[in-house]
Amino acid sequence: MAYYPPDIHLSQVIVAYCQKVGAATGSALFVIDRAVNAVAMARAFNDQGLGLLCMLDDNEYQGLDSFEATQVDTLADGTRVYSGPWKVSRPDDPRRFVMVEPPEGKTLVYWATPKVEAVLEVTEWPRVYRARNEMQEQSFKRMIDHGALDINYGRKRIVGPDRHQQRTRAKLEQALEASQKRVAKKTEARKAKQDQVAESELKGHGTRLAQRQHAFAVLDKELEDAHHTQDHLAEQVQALGPTRERADRDFRKQTIMTVRTLLLENALRAFMIALLGLLQTKVSLEMILHLLFERSGARMETNSQVVYWVNTAGLSVPYRRVLTEIVNGLCALDVRDQGKPICVRLKDMSP
Amino acid sequence: MHLAPRKHTRAEDSGLPFYAGRKLGDVEQALLWRWLHDDPECPSRVLLDKVAETRTPRLVSVRQLNRLRVLWQLNRPKGRPRQAEGRPPVVSGTALVQVTPRLSCVGVHLFAHWLDQQETLGPVVARLKQAIEAHKRVSPDDDFALLYHREQTLLRRFQALFFAPLMGLDRLTAFDTHEHPLQTLLSRGYHSSTLRQFLGQLERINASEALMPTLLPAKAGQMTYVDGHMIAYWSRVPMHKGKITMLGRIMAGSQAVIAHDETG
Numbered sequence: 180m181a182y183y184p185p186d187i188h189l190s191q192v193i194v195a196y197c198q199k200v201g202a203a204t205g206s207a208l209f210v211i212d213r214a215v216n217a218v219a220m221a222r223a224f225n226d227q228g229l230g231l232l233c234m235l236d237d238n239e240y241q242g243l244d245s246f247e248a249t250q251v252d253t254l255a256d257g258t259r260v261y262s263g264p265w266k267v268s269r270p271d272d273p274r275r276f277v278m279v280e281p282p283e284g285k286t287l288v289y290w291a292t293p294k295v296e297a298v299l300e301v302t303e304w305p306r307v308y309r310a311r312n313e314m315q316e317q318s319f320k321r322m323i324d325h326g327a328l329d330i331n332y333g334r335k336r337i338v339g340p341d342r343h344q345q346r347t348r349a350k351l352e353q354a355l356e357a358s359q360k361r362v363a364k365k366t367e368a369r370k371a372k373q374d375q376v377a378e379s380e381l382k383g384h385g386t387r388l389a390q391r392q393h394a395f396a397v398l399d400k401e402l403e404d405a406h407h408t409q410d411h412l413a414e415q416v417q418a419l420g421p422t423r424e425r426a427d428r429d430f431r432k433q434t435i436m437t438v439r440t441l442l443l444e445n446a447l448r449a450f451m452i453a454l455l456g457l458l459q460t461k462v463s464l465e466m467i468l469h470l471l472f473e474r475s476g477a478r479m480e481t482n483s484q485v486v487y488w489v490n491t492a493g494l495s496v497p498y499r500r501v502l503t504e505i506v507n508g509l510c511a512l513d514v515r516d517q518g519k520p521i522c523v524r525l526k527d528m529s530p
Numbered sequence: 531m532h533l534a535p536r537k538h539t540r541a542e543d544s545g546l547p548f549y550a551g552r553k554l555g556d557v558e559q560a561l562l563w564r565w566l567h568d569d570p571e572c573p574s575r576v577l578l579d580k581v582a583e584t585r586t587p588r589l590v591s592v593r594q595l596n597r598l599r600v601l602w603q604l605n606r607p608k609g610r611p612r613q614a615e616g617r618p619p620v621v622s623g624t625a626l627v628q629v630t631p632r633l634s635c636v637g638v639h640l641f642a643h644w645l646d647q648q649e650t651l652g653p654v655v656a657r658l659k660q661a662i663e664a665h666k667r668v669s670p671d672d673d674f675a676l677l678y679h680r681e682q683t684l685l686r687r688f689q690a691l692f693f694a695p696l697m698g699l700d701r702l703t704a705f706d707t708h709e710h711p712l713q714t715l716l717s718r719g720y721h722s723s724t725l726r727q728f729l730g731q732l733e734r735i736n737a738s739e740a741l742m743p744t745l746l747p748a749k750a751g752q753m754t755y756v757d758g759h760m761i762a763y764w765s766r767v768p769m770h771k772g773k774i775t776m777l778g779r780i781m782a783g784s785q786a787v788i789a790h791d792e793t794g
Contacts (some may be wrong), residue, residue, distance in 0.1 A: 184784070314794055435741065523640065
């Protein structure tokens with residue numbers, strides 16, 4: 180997990196980040212959503228020996244016609260899975276493609292670097308990519324709901340050069356440089372045409388003089404426009420003023436608290452796995468949080484055991500049934516407090 | 531279908547001599563029993579005053595209380611108060627240690643016990659101790675409270691931050707403004723100033739770097755899922771901006787990049 184300022188696009192940091200994650204976990208295959216959709220990104224991952232599985236943006240292809248598609252599988256629901264490269268060869272593009280054509284609806288295209296292709300069957304790509312939704316989107320939603328992921332911690336700021344201004348200035352200066360070159364070129368062309376006009380006047384040309392005068396007028400206008408553009412750009416550079424400062428957040432506190440949230444999420448997942456192994460009914464984490472974590476109750480400790488009562492007041496019959504099963508599962512978990520077994524019971528504690 | 535919690539026999543409740551009464555529940559009886567056990571000579575009227583102080587909703591009469599005392603053999607004999615030797619001894623196997631009649635977030639307590647049993651936060655405290663030692667070596671002149679915290683204190687304060695979202699405490703200020711069960715969960719309550727100071731000191735020892743390895747799975751999966759999460763940030767100071775997708779605005783904020791393995 181890492182924090183970055185919001186003006187830095189994910190594509191600028193993702194390769195370095197994935198390298199770090201790969202070094203820490205030993206995993207070299209990554210799944211990222213279409214936000215990093217680019218040939219350059221695929222090449223960067225490929226050069227680093229990392230595998231990347233992604234989805235192709237809709238506006239980059241025109242259905243199956245864009246590919247040299249070969250059918251590799253047909254799913255139970257009639258969905259056909261194809262694989263193949265671009266129809267028109269692109270030597271600098273290392274991506275491999277898998278196309279999924281459902282009986283109804285649009286064709287979806289997944290791409291991956293050769294490293295993924297070497298490890299993962301092409302028919303597996305759509306399933307692995309679709310798992311991303313549950314892994315990430317739902318996980319983020321859950322962490323926002325019960326892990327305070329969306330809360331800002333820490334108000335410290337680090338003042339530094341204004342990167343927005345730097346980017347704007349760099350762009351303008353580049354444009355100004357190009358404009359200056361254009362003016363010089365136009366000036367030269369105008370001068371040459373002016374000489375030709377003078378030559379035609381001297382030699383007494385009729386039609387050619389008229390043509391050259393017309394071309395000279397066009398060039399003159401173009402030079403005037405180029406001067407105008409140059410002046411406008413120079414004004415814009417001038418308007419940017421002296422180098423400004425802009426602040427970045429100090430992410431240290433935020434990172435600590437996000438690590439906290441991730442630890443909590445990992446712990447909750449482990450708890451759910453342990454508990455669900457003892458239950459017959461499928462229960463979601465949200466239900467556990469709502470039915471068990473948020474409820475009040477009572478506690479009694481004797482010298483041989485600890486008893487927790489969960490208040491069932493106000494619960495509907497179906498929820499009560501689920502809670503009974505959860506409570507039985509908790510008892511079966513054999514949780515202890517200072518060596519004493521913990522016994523969980525339900526009790527209607529209406530006021 | 532009968533869904534009410536089953537009634538417990540005395541044997542099931544470790545022999546506690548409670549009766550399945552209509553007016554008083556198990557918890558209320560246990561509370562009364564504890565007080566009487568602590569002070570068997572306590573007059574019933576004084577006991578009822580105590581009950582009233584705890585805001586226990588179901589008050590009983592002195593007569594009913596006396597009947598319970600007879601049942602529990604914790605009644606005062608007739609006449610003047612006598613010496614305690616005359617009182618029957620309490621069976622050692624049934625001694626109550628503590629009763630908490632009203633407890634919020636019961637599930638969080640149970641989850642905390644399960645985490646204790648799994649020693650989930652043990653590596654966190656160990657990492658923090660390492661970071662503290664490293665900081666002491668690098669900056670021997672630094673002197674702040676965190677450098678002298680015992681492991682128990684580190685654990686409790688980190689637990690307070692850890693469990694806060696489950697208790698509905700999103701921001702640190704909520705520790706001061708919202709009712710929370712930290713006292714029953716950690717045997718200690720915390721104010722936001724303490725935890726803010728703790729967080730500030732964690733920041734000084736760069737705890738985020740130290741804690742990062744605790745997030746690594748024991749066994750890494752084949753695939754790693756990576757995604758970004760942006761949070762908006764409001765400030766009067768000019769700050770670097772980006773597109774905060776959820777709000778659809780160009781504004782200041784922060785961008786987290788988080789990796790998940792195949793198991794989430």
